[in-house]
Amino acid sequence: MRCPRGGVAALVAVIAALTTSSPRPSANETTAAELAQALQHRYDSIKDFSADFIHQYQGGVLRKAIAERGHVLIKKPGKMRWEYTTPEKKLFVSDGVRIYSYIPQDKQVIVSPQPREGEASAPALFLAGKGNLTRDFTPSFIANPKGTPLAARSLKLIPKTPQPDYEWLVFTVDPATLAIEGLLTKDAQGGESTFIFTNLKENTGLADKEFAFSIPRGVDVVTDSSR
Secondary structure, three states: OOOOOOOHHOOOOOOOOOOOOOOOOOOOHOHHHHHHHHHHHHHHOEEEEEEEEEEEEOOOOEEEEEEEEEEEEEEEEEEEEEEEEOOEOOOEEEOOOOOOOOHHHHEEEEEEEOOOOOOOOOOHHOOOOOOHHHHHEEEEEEEEOOOOOOEEEEEEEEEEEOOOOEEEEEEEEOOOOOOEEEEEEOOOOOEEEEEEEEEEEEEOOOOHHHHHOOOOOOOOOEOOOOO
């Protein structure tokens, strides 16, 4: 899989602002472990959502900066649809069992299995009901990444089991509401990915057909069984 351009690795830096109406303590009054537990709780309250996104990637092997835009659909358990629209069209779909990575320009589809239950899932898959922040990661507080709100609180999460796609994550949250305002991920090549979400709509009852993928005619199909 290539990073930052395509494949599942391009998704390994993903989270959205999750909301819930139930009360919870301020992020300024909690320990890192308590904040991780609160984030998991509010994440659990979301069954499906859609949003527009901006994906920014910089550094890594290519030593270049890239900014892309698109639309995402998520439905638990395990279903995702990431459709990049600019500057290059790309599509990443998970039907709950397999992940399909398709870049029309390459005329190739990469098919890979989702992480097995109990594995520290890629950050994108947390949105789709895979993995657990408190079970799979060791949390600690960290200074807010560049570009995030000064009043926010940031939580660094290091996977308890080393992962091939990323080294650590940083969640940035609103300390009053625990709304997640950003996520930063560092990969093994030194690259950093950030996703910013807008027009978020939650629990709208997305249909399963939105997550079905049909192999286009005339493309090569590559099966990735490395997971």
